[in-house]
Amino acid sequence: MEAAAATANSSQRKPKRKRASAKSDPELDRLDSLPWNSALPQNDDDDAFSLFIGSNELEGGFLSLEEIDEAEYGLSIPEPEVDKRKTKKKKSEQNENVKKQQQDGVDSACSDDTVVEAELDESLKSKEKKKKKKKTKNKKKDAREDQTVEPSDAGLDTNVKDDIGEEDVDETEFYAWNELRLHPLLLKAICKLGFKEPTPIQKACIPAAAHQGKDVVGAAETGSGKTLAFGLPILQRLLEEREKAGNMVGERGEEPEKYASTGLLRALIIAPTRELALQVTDHLKAVAKHINVRVTPIVGGILAEKQERLLKAKPEIVVGTPGRLWELMSAGEKHLVELHSLSFFVLDEADRMVQNGHFKELQSIIDMLPMSNNSAEDNSQHVQSCVTVSSYQRKKRQTLVFSATVALSSDFRKKLKRGSIKQKQSLTDGLNSIETLSERAGMRSNAAIIDLTNPSILATKLEESFIECREEDKDAYLYYILTVHGQGRTIVFCTSIAALRHISSILRILGINVWTLHAQMQQRARLKAMDRFRENENGILVATDVAARGLDIPGVRTVVHYQLPHSAEVYVHRSGRTARASAEGCSIALISSRDTSKFASLCKSFSKDNFQRFPLENSYMPEVLKRLSLARQIDKITRKDSQEKAEKNWFDRNSSSVELVTESYDSEEEQVNKHKQMKASSRQLKKLQEDLKILISRPLQSKTFSHRYLAGNWRYIYF
Numbered sequence: 167m168e169a170a171a172a173t174a175n176s177s178q179r180k181p182k183r184k185r186a187s188a189k190s191d192p193e194l195d196r197l198d199s200l201p202w203n204s205a206l207p208q209n210d211d212d213d214a215f216s217l218f219i220g221s222n223e224l225e226g227g228f229l230s231l232e233e234i235d236e237a238e239y240g241l242s243i244p245e246p247e248v249d250k251r252k253t254k255k256k257k258s259e260q261n262e263n264v265k266k267q268q269q270d271g272v273d274s275a276c277s278d279d280t281v282v283e284a285e286l287d288e289s290l291k292s293k294e295k296k297k298k299k300k301k302t303k304n305k306k307k308d309a310r311e312d313q314t315v316e317p318s319d320a321g322l323d324t325n326v327k328d329d330i331g332e333e334d335v336d337e338t339e340f341y342a343w344n345e346l347r348l349h350p351l352l353l354k355a356i357c358k359l360g361f362k363e364p365t366p367i368q369k370a371c372i373p374a375a376a377h378q379g380k381d382v383v384g385a386a387e388t389g390s391g392k393t394l395a396f397g398l399p400i401l402q403r404l405l406e407e408r409e410k411a412g413n414m415v416g417e418r419g420e421e422p423e424k425y426a427s428t429g430l431l432r433a434l435i436i437a438p439t440r441e442l443a444l445q446v447t448d449h450l451k452a453v454a455k456h457i458n459v460r461v462t463p464i465v466g467g468i469l470a471e472k473q474e475r476l477l478k479a480k481p482e483i484v485v486g487t488p489g490r491l492w493e494l495m496s497a498g499e500k501h502l503v504e505l506h507s508l509s510f511f512v513l514d515e516a517d518r519m520v521q522n523g524h525f526k527e528l529q530s531i532i533d534m535l536p537m538s539n540n541s542a543e544d545n546s547q548h549v550q551s552c553v554t555v556s557s558y559q560r561k562k563r564q565t566l567v568f569s570a571t572v573a574l575s576s577d578f579r580k581k582l583k584r585g586s587i588k589q590k591q592s593l594t595d596g597l598n599s600i601e602t603l604s605e606r607a608g609m610r611s612n613a614a615i616i617d618l619t620n621p622s623i624l625a626t627k628l629e630e631s632f633i634e635c636r637e638e639d640k641d642a643y644l645y646y647i648l649t650v651h652g653q654g655r656t657i658v659f660c661t662s663i664a665a666l667r668h669i670s671s672i673l674r675i676l677g678i679n680v681w682t683l684h685a686q687m688q689q690r691a692r693l694k695a696m697d698r699f700r701e702n703e704n705g706i707l708v709a710t711d712v713a714a715r716g717l718d719i720p721g722v723r724t725v726v727h728y729q730l731p732h733s734a735e736v737y738v739h740r741s742g743r744t745a746r747a748s749a750e751g752c753s754i755a756l757i758s759s760r761d762t763s764k765f766a767s768l769c770k771s772f773s774k775d776n777f778q779r780f781p782l783e784n785s786y787m788p789e790v791l792k793r794l795s796l797a798r799q800i801d802k803i804t805r806k807d808s809q810e811k812a813e814k815n816w817f818d819r820n821s822s823s824v825e826l827v828t829e830s831y832d833s834e835e836e837q838v839n840k841h842k843q844m845k846a847s848s849r850q851l852k853k854l855q856e857d858l859k860i861l862i863s864r865p866l867q868s869k870t871f872s873h874r875y876l877a878g879n880w881r882y883i884y885f
């Protein structure tokens with residue numbers, strides 16, 4: 167049953183439902199017969215001065231944010247500190263202007279904020295007065311209803327008193343969201359987050375996913391807001407169900423549970439890494455701030471008891487990694503296997519999950535989803551829990567697949583039309599793995615396929631550059647970038663943990679504090695590194711590609727490819743950690759002779775003949791190389807010492823475990839020599855450390871300057 171998506175601001179006309187050819191559902195018929203009652207005050211007299219300032223009237227317009235909150239949800243957003251009369255006048259002029267535009271057929275969603283001062287005629291004023299009286303009456307009536315209709319467990323927090331901070335919120339800045347017809351409580355959170363307009367991927371995906379009930383395949387550059395492009399439709403659907411249930415309860419005085427059962431898993435979002443799953447959770451919680459929806463991460467590294475406790479709370483939305491999710495689902499975790507009420511199945515960074523071996527787990531998870539092309543009744547036969555799933559909660563499940571680099575074959579839609587894939591279909595049957603997963607997840611042939619990736623796929627404001635150098639000098643050029651160029655947060659990407667360990671050790675010896683992130687770290691250490699990096703606005707994170715995908719850390723100004731990645735996709739995701747949400751950012755690749763072929767294919771895959779050279783000031787390099795020479799010697803000695811200590815400890819540990827009495831087989835003379843060597847190297851280490859300390863105590867100066875004290879004043883002498 168393709169139920170028409172109701173909107174929070176619908177017009178009086180009840181949306182017509184498109185009835186599927188299948189036999190009708192008495193329950194749905196009963197629901198259909200009920201009078202449709204939008205959640206917002208209606209203006210009965212059609213020619214009344216419209217309060218709507220959003221999309222065209224046929225679809226129902228929008229109240230402005232503060233009118234919704236005041237009129238409907240008992241929220242008081244204080245007017246900005248300006249002359250109230252003027253604001254009122256400006257607003258009614260705005261609405262008058264919009265009404266005029268609507269009559270001219272102009273889409274008022276893009277109504278011009280600088281409304282021309284129009285003369286407000288007497289009739290409008292009298293309508294305004296009548297409207298005001300009616301609105302107050304409505305408000306009282308709705309407030310009464312609110313008490314009876316919206317009980318707290320329906321999840322709408324109707325008495326949110328939110329300090330949006332009137333001085334910094336000009337509601338006219340948020341009109342761009344009107345066209346997406348999102349619920350006021352979502353708009354409220356968006357407004358508070360300061361998101362002035364939807365990003366292109368959100369504009370393109372939300373109508374299809376939230377109001378047309380479609381499956382979506384979305385691809386857009388990194389940092390373009392894909393998380394909310396799938397997150398907002400999920401929350402919108404839950405709010406609409408609850409609101410509809412609330413209206414029904416108002417009409418019939420029954421329990422809301424009957425219409426909008428809570429405690430069911432409604433959305434399952436799968437992300438490739440723990441960090442990304444936690445980040446998606448945070449983003450969703452931020453926009454779900456004013457509604458009672460539980461969003462829970464299911465990732466490795468969280469204690470099993472904690473995980474069980476979280477699931478016992480029966481979250482409506484679960485965000486997890488494939489491994490951990492499958493581990494719990496295959497163990498029969500109740501909340502995760504009762505999927506009959508699932509309305510959304512989301513794959514975030516879908517191609518990454520396929521690449522790094524999660525394909526099997528993903529397929530197993532998908533194979534547990536009830537087949538989405540059954541009618542509502544068939545699903546109900548699979549209901550294992552005692553809680554019935556209301557008829558509109560049994561709407562078709564929507565599948566949303568997102569990434570910055572989703573590669574779809576041109577005839578993907580045709581393949582979808584071919585009907586569901588044979589269970590054992592191998593990957594070689596003309597479907598790539600994303601398409602296979604999408605089809606197995608029940609993606610329908612009318613899916614909205616939205617690819618906003620620009621030819622280079624990279625963020626528009628990303629400056630890409632490279633530095634050519636010797637492999638052994640990469641650490642020196644990295645030191646230069648961090649000390650001379652460095653501004654804001656920097657992420658340094660390596661492909662190997664050995665390289666990561668080398669440069670993080672060198673940088674620490676040079677007095678630069680770095681955090682590291684790689685797959686061999688314990689979960690707790692990884693999360694701590696991420697937190698510290700986020701806390702420090704000039705933080706430096708040295709990471710392997712585990713951090714490449716999806717991580718959204720604000721203020722990352724520079725990405726350094728210390729070692730080039732193995733694929734163009736990984737390069738895109740690495741570089742996408744900066745220049746997010748239309749911010750500026752730069753990515754710098756260190757290219758040695760080993761990297762030339764990889765670099766050439768990278769340039770080819772982005773159809774770029776070459777990246778721009780990074781504007782290096784070579785005059786700094788002599789000083790830089792001097793410091794690096796000392797640092798490398800110190801690193802070599804300390805590494806050798808720690809290796810010898812580790813070997814000795816290992817030997818002692820193992821010999822004591824087998825009660826073997828150990829004695830040194832070195833001769834007296836050898837032992838004396840060893841001791842002398844140790845003394846010499848510790849003296850050398852001390853000397854090197856002192857020399858380096860003097861060097862780094864001075865700011866890094868370019869070699870072209872020589873400071874001389876002359877006749878009581880400083881004068882620079884150029885060589």
Ligand SMILES: Nc1ncnc2c1ncn2[C@@H]1O[C@H](COP(=O)(O)OP(=O)(O)OP(=O)(O)O)[C@@H](O)[C@H]1O
Nearest residue numbers: 361363364365388389390391392393570716718747
């Ligand atoms: N409409 C918006 N206006 C401004 N900022 C937004 C908007 N939507 C999301 N953001 C912010 O933009 C940043 C990037 O969002 P998000 O992580 O969803 O991008 P993404 O496309 O998923 O990136 P990636 O491909 O790296 O996963 C986040 O900090 C998010 O809070």
